[in-house]
Amino acid sequence: MSLLTTIPERETPPTLAPLRERARQALQRSGLPTKKTEAWRFTPVRHLLDRDYPKAEVVDTSAGWAAPGRDPRAHFRGAQLLALPQPQPGLKAYRAVEAPAALLERLGTVATNEHFVALNSVSFTDALLLVVGRDYDGALDLDYEAFGTSPAYPRVLIVLEAGARLRLVERAFGQSALSVPVTEVVLGPEASLDHVRVHSNEGALLGTLAVAQERASRYRSLVASFEGAPLRLDLDVRLLGPCAEAYLDGIYLVGDQAHVDHHVRAEHVAPHCRSQQRYRGVLDGKATAVFDGQALVRRSAPGSEAHQHSRSLLLSGRANVYAKPHLEIDHDDVVASHGATVGTLDEDPLFYLRSRGIPAPVARGMLAFAFLEELVNATPVEAIRSELTESVLARLPEAQTLRAHFEELP
Amino acid sequence: MTMLQIRNLHASVDGKEILKGIDLEVGAGEVHAIMGPNGSGKSTLSYVLAGREGYEVTEGQILLDGRDLLSMSVEERAAAGVFLAFQYPVAIPGVSNLYFLRAAYNSIRKARGQEEVSGAQFLKLAREKAKLVKLDPELLKRAVNDGFSGGEKKRNEVFQMTLLEPRLCILDETDSGLDIDALKIVSEGVNALRGPERAMLVITHYQRLLDYIVPDVVHVLVDGRIVTSGDKGLALELEARGYDDARASARNG
Ligand SMILES: Nc1ncnc2c1ncn2[C@@H]1O[C@H](COP(=O)(O)OP(=O)(O)OP(=O)(O)O)[C@@H](O)[C@H]1O
Ligand SMILES: [Mg+2]
Numbered sequence: 337m338s339l340l341t342t343i344p345e346r347e348t349p350p351t352l353a354p355l356r357e358r359a360r361q362a363l364q365r366s367g368l369p370t371k372k373t374e375a376w377r378f379t380p381v382r383h384l385l386d387r388d389y390p391k392a393e394v395v396d397t398s399a400g401w402a403a404p405g406r407d408p409r410a411h412f413r414g415a416q417l418l419a420l421p422q423p424q425p426g427l428k429a430y431r432a433v434e435a436p437a438a439l440l441e442r443l444g445t446v447a448t449n450e451h452f453v454a455l456n457s458v459s460f461t462d463a464l465l466l467v468v469g470r471d472y473d474g475a476l477d478l479d480y481e482a483f484g485t486s487p488a489y490p491r492v493l494i495v496l497e498a499g500a501r502l503r504l505v506e507r508a509f510g511q512s513a514l515s516v517p518v519t520e521v522v523l524g525p526e527a528s529l530d531h532v533r534v535h536s537n538e539g540a541l542l543g544t545l546a547v548a549q550e551r552a553s554r555y556r557s558l559v560a561s562f563e564g565a566p567l568r569l570d571l572d573v574r575l576l577g578p579c580a581e582a583y584l585d586g587i588y589l590v591g592d593q594a595h596v597d598h599h600v601r602a603e604h605v606a607p608h609c610r611s612q613q614r615y616r617g618v619l620d621g622k623a624t625a626v627f628d629g630q631a632l633v634r635r636s637a638p639g640s641e642a643h644q645h646s647r648s649l650l651l652s653g654r655a656n657v658y659a660k661p662h663l664e665i666d667h668d669d670v671v672a673s674h675g676a677t678v679g680t681l682d683e684d685p686l687f688y689l690r691s692r693g694i695p696a697p698v699a700r701g702m703l704a705f706a707f708l709e710e711l712v713n714a715t716p717v718e719a720i721r722s723e724l725t726e727s728v729l730a731r732l733p734e735a736q737t738l739r740a741h742f743e744e745l746p
Numbered sequence: 747m748t749m750l751q752i753r754n755l756h757a758s759v760d761g762k763e764i765l766k767g768i769d770l771e772v773g774a775g776e777v778h779a780i781m782g783p784n785g786s787g788k789s790t791l792s793y794v795l796a797g798r799e800g801y802e803v804t805e806g807q808i809l810l811d812g813r814d815l816l817s818m819s820v821e822e823r824a825a826a827g828v829f830l831a832f833q834y835p836v837a838i839p840g841v842s843n844l845y846f847l848r849a850a851y852n853s854i855r856k857a858r859g860q861e862e863v864s865g866a867q868f869l870k871l872a873r874e875k876a877k878l879v880k881l882d883p884e885l886l887k888r889a890v891n892d893g894f895s896g897g898e899k900k901r902n903e904v905f906q907m908t909l910l911e912p913r914l915c916i917l918d919e920t921d922s923g924l925d926i927d928a929l930k931i932v933s934e935g936v937n938a939l940r941g942p943e944r945a946m947l948v949i950t951h952y953q954r955l956l957d958y959i960v961p962d963v964v965h966v967l968v969d970g971r972i973v974t975s976g977d978k979g980l981a982l983e984l985e986a987r988g989y990d991d992a993r994a995s996a997r998n999g
Contacts (some may be wrong), residue, residue, distance in 0.1 A: 683799065684836040688890075691796050692850035692906065693824035693857065702849065706840030706889075741849040745865045 339385045339455075339487060339514075340368065349433055351440040359457030362449050369451055378626045378658045379568050379597040384514055384540050390486050409477035410464050414488040414512065417462040426472025426500070432463040432491075439465050443493050446520035447546035447572065456518040456544075460491035468527075470499040475719065477505050478519075482512035482537040490517040496527035496553075503717045506533040514540045521546065523553035525577065530716035535561040535569070535596075536727065544570045551577030551606075556716035561588040562727055564596035564623070571600045575609035575637070582611045583716075587708045589731050591620035591652075601630040602644075604637035613644040616711055618704045619655035620733075629661045631672065638669040646676045649707055651700065651733075701732040702741065749774045749945040750914055755806035757794045763804070764790045766970035772914075775942040779956055780949045781981065782967035783989045788949045789833055791967070792916045795947075796830040797823050810914055824850075825857035827913025831903035831920050833949075838890040843902070844872060846890050847909060854910060875908045879935040896923035904932050908939060915939065915946040921955040933958030953985040968996040 340363070348356060368385055369376035408421035410429065420429040432440065443463060447453045466476070480490050496502055508515065515537065523529055527550070535541060547555055561567055573582045588596045602611035613629050631642035642665075648657040659676035681703050689699035705728060712724045729738050750772040757765040764787045772778050780788055794801045795808065797820040808815040810826055818826060838846065851871075852862040863871070876883060881901050891899050900920050907915055917936070921929055936959050940946070948959055956964070956978055964980040965972045968989065973996040974980070984992070 685838045687796075687798055687820065688832070688836045688838065689846070689850075690820035691798075691824055691828075691830055692846075692910065693821050693854035694849050695821045695853060696819070698849070698853065699821075702841060702846075703838070706838070710840050740852070740862070742845060743865065745844060745848070745869055 339387070339389060349440060351437045352432065352443070355444040356458050358444070359449055359454040362454040363458065366450050366454075368455065375599065375628070378624075379566055379595065381542065381566075384542075387513070389513065408474070409479060410466075411479045411481065412464075412488070412490040412517075413481045414483035414486075415461045415490065417464055417490075420464065421466075421476060424472060424474070426469035427474070427476070428467040428469075430465045432465065435463075435465045439467065439493070439495070442495065442522065443491070443520065446493075446522060446548045447518055447544050452516050452542045453518050453544050456489045456491055456516050459487070459516075460489040460518075463491035463493065466492070466494045468494065468496045468500045468502050470497060473501050475503040475505070475717070477507070480506065480508040480515065480517055480537070482508065482510035482515050482539050482541070485513045487514040487516060488512060490515070492517070492519040493522075494519070495522045496524055496529055498524040499526045500524065501528045503530045503719070504532070505717055505720055506531070508533075508535045508537040508541055508543070510537055512537070512539040514542070516542050518544045519546070521548070523547065523549045523555060523580075525551040526553060528554045529556070531555065531557045532715060532717045532720050532724075533557070533559045534720075534724070534727070535559070535567055536563055538563055538565060540565055540567075542568045544572070546572040547574070547582070549573065549575050549577060549580040549582065552579040553577065554580070555582045557582070557584050558711065558715050558717075559586040559598065560724055560727065561586070561596045561598070562590065562731060564588075564590050564594035566595035566597065568597040569599065571598070572603075573601065573611065574603045574605060575611065576605050578606045578608050580606065580609045582609075584611070584613045585711050585714060586613075586615040587711050587728075588617040588625060589708060589728055590617075590623040590625065591731070592623060593621070594623040595625075596623075597626035597628075599626075599628045601632070602642060604631070604633040604640040604642060607637050608639040609637065610641040611643070613646070614711065615646040616708055617646075617648045617657070618651060618708060619648065619657065620651040622652070622654045624656045625658070627657070627659045627661075627676070629674070631663050631674070633663075633665040633667050633670050633672070635666045638667050640667065640669075641671045643672065644674040647707075648678045649704060650678065650680050651704060698734045698737050698741070701734045701738045704732055705729065705738060705742065747774045748772070749811060750947075751807075751809040753807045755791075755794070755808065756804045757790060758802050758804055759790065759800060764970050765794065768806070768970070768972055770965065770972065772945040772947065774945060775940070776962045777940060777946040777948060777959060779961035779964045779978075779981065780947060780967055781951065781964060781984060783993075786967045787970045788967055789918055792830050792918045792947070792949065795823075795914075795916055796820060796828055821853070822857070825854050829907050829910055829912030829915050831900075831907055831915070831917045833918040833922075835891050835899045835903055837892040837894070839892050841890050843888055843890050844869075844886045847872060847906060850906070850910065872909060876905055878908055878938065879905045880931050881905045897925060897928050900924055901928060901932060904935050908935055911939070913944060915944065916949070917946065918949045919951065920948075921950055921952060929955065930958060953981045956981050966992045968992050971996060
């Protein structure tokens with residue numbers, strides 16, 4: 337059965353019925369993206385939609401999943417929410433069936449209800465709803481374990497109350513046919529979220545991460561993508577309250593036939609907000625990357641500052657990048673910059689390294705590593721830095737040698 | 747014993763012949779200075795020795811310790827002992843000086859079949875050598891040449907040379923950009939490296955450097971050829987009279 341026909345009839349809490357209904361209508365109206373949908377021009381999904389999927393399979397929940405010593409965490413295996421974080425002071429976690437109605441009603445209010453978000457909204461089996469209060473200052477891990485041959489629709493809502501702070505690490509890993517995760521985030525006044533999201537799953541992932549920011553909230557994000565079969569992430573940030581800040585970094589490192597597509601959007605609705613996008617990617621083999629960065633400054637947003645830069649490095653002549661930065665500014669009182677570069681490694685540094693005895697393939701690896709490492713070093717969540725560094729090293733040519741060269745000096 | 751032997755070397759860049767038949771022999775332990783007007787081909791010669799791409803050797807031969815340099819890759823030459831202190835060292839953002847140098851040091855050791863050194867061993871060595879050329883230890887931690895002043899870059903080149911202990915040192919205008927004190931310190935660093943196991947080519951425009959690093963032979967390169975050679979007195983003569991005589995002899999020769 338093709339994707340749209342696998343949508344199951346869900347027994348859901350009545351509070352969710354309006355969301356499901358709106359989503360169903362949106363799907364009927366706009367359907368799923370086609371070749372002609374502008375935002376999906378470079379990432380064709382036809383083959384994913386037409387593929388034959390079995391009905392949702394039962395997940396073995398007995399298999400161990402817990403990695404000891406990690407932060408409080410939630411774990412999706414395929415569509416199933418296997419584990420919720422233990423309750424802690426200031427941290428509340430619910431499944432959809434047990435969540436308070438007022439919280440459930442916020443589901444679907446952050447992400448734009450169309451295409452794959454709508455598909456997720458009609459299809460998710462379980463949702464994770466988190467509320468972080470001011471008295472919680474800690475970390476949280478959120479795992480999306482790709483699993484099985486039927487499509488999975490993980491759904492998450494995270495609400496940071498006024499003044500709350502959270503370090504969040506999302507990891508997509510494992511192997512599956514298709515995963516369509518949607519994460520919605522609300523940052524209350526003066527809340528602060530430091531967020532790293534890692535894509536290293538095999539199989540298709542079409543994800544949405546939508547963030548709504550209230551007054552003086554701060555969002556720092558790093559997206560790191562290492563696989564793409566294909567990978568699509570729509571990162572949508574709306575600055576709704578004055579003086580909110582969003583720092584959006586991203587790295588990708590892919591080879592072979594991988595396809596990664598990052599659509600990053602920062603919309604300034606309130607005055608005196610600041611957004612910054614910095615994306616860097618390295619491509620090898622026949623990989624393809626799309627970077628579509630948008631900064632929108634509305635009439636209602638004087639005193640905005642919006643920056644956006646993307647740089648891609650091609651290690652192979654057969655790799656491809658479509659980089660499209662756009663600024664749309666409806667106000668004069670704005671400081672903005674944008675730029676996109678795509679290039680190969682410079683000959684001069686390469687010659688310099690080689691002239692000091694470093695073999696060409698290692699020298700190339702070192703330069704590619706350095707290119708990404710600048711953003712890895714700026715990770716909003718320090719605890720994940722060495723894990724990211726290792727993920728980058730492991731995927732570069734001459735990984736073994738590079739590891740030795742970059743092993744921390746005493 | 748001859749260490750470096752260059753025979754009838756012709757080289758072109760973008761199809762334009764720059765080196766037009768160079769013959770040069772440098773013995774073990776010797777220091778040869780190369781002087782000559784702007785654009786005469788000094789840097790080109792150093793790049794050809796180091797193996798830079800885009801510099802096409804159309805004729806001639808280069809032997810280092812009897813081994814054919816021209817058949818080796820850039821990194822193989824470095825392992826064989828070639829070191830070029832660049833006239834314009836390039837900045838490499840994101841790669842720390844120390845990590846870069848450990849990679850270089852261990853790569854060369856590996857290529858020579860020697861054991862690689864540990865981080866601690868390397869650090870000790872690097873600190874020692876940095877002291878020798880009075881390189882600010884802060885510069886070790888910064889990205890390679892990134893934001894370095896002109897003089898700091900040159901000092902960093904000599905620091906690397908001291909650390910890698912090459913067979914053949916090529917210094918391309920290492921003195922330009924150095925202040926008077928730095929010139930002295932860097933020269934002392936270079937002099938400390940002089941010895942029977944090493945040969946040096948020192949490219950410079952200024953006689954002053956040769957007061958510190960006293961050469962065994964001075965060559966004058968004009969329009970891609972060595973037009974005259976002599977002892978260090980030649981440098982003094984050039985300082986006084988310029989390159990006109992050398993140019994004239996190039997035309998007549
Ligand atoms: N890529 C290139 N294409 C064309 N000509 C080149 C190229 N690179 C160098 N040249 C030319 O080769 C000649 C020799 O240059 P080189 O840099 O070797 O001179 P030099 O003796 O080192 O000069 P200086 O004293 O100014 O450093 C110059 O005329 C220069 O313009
Ligand atoms: Mg020169």
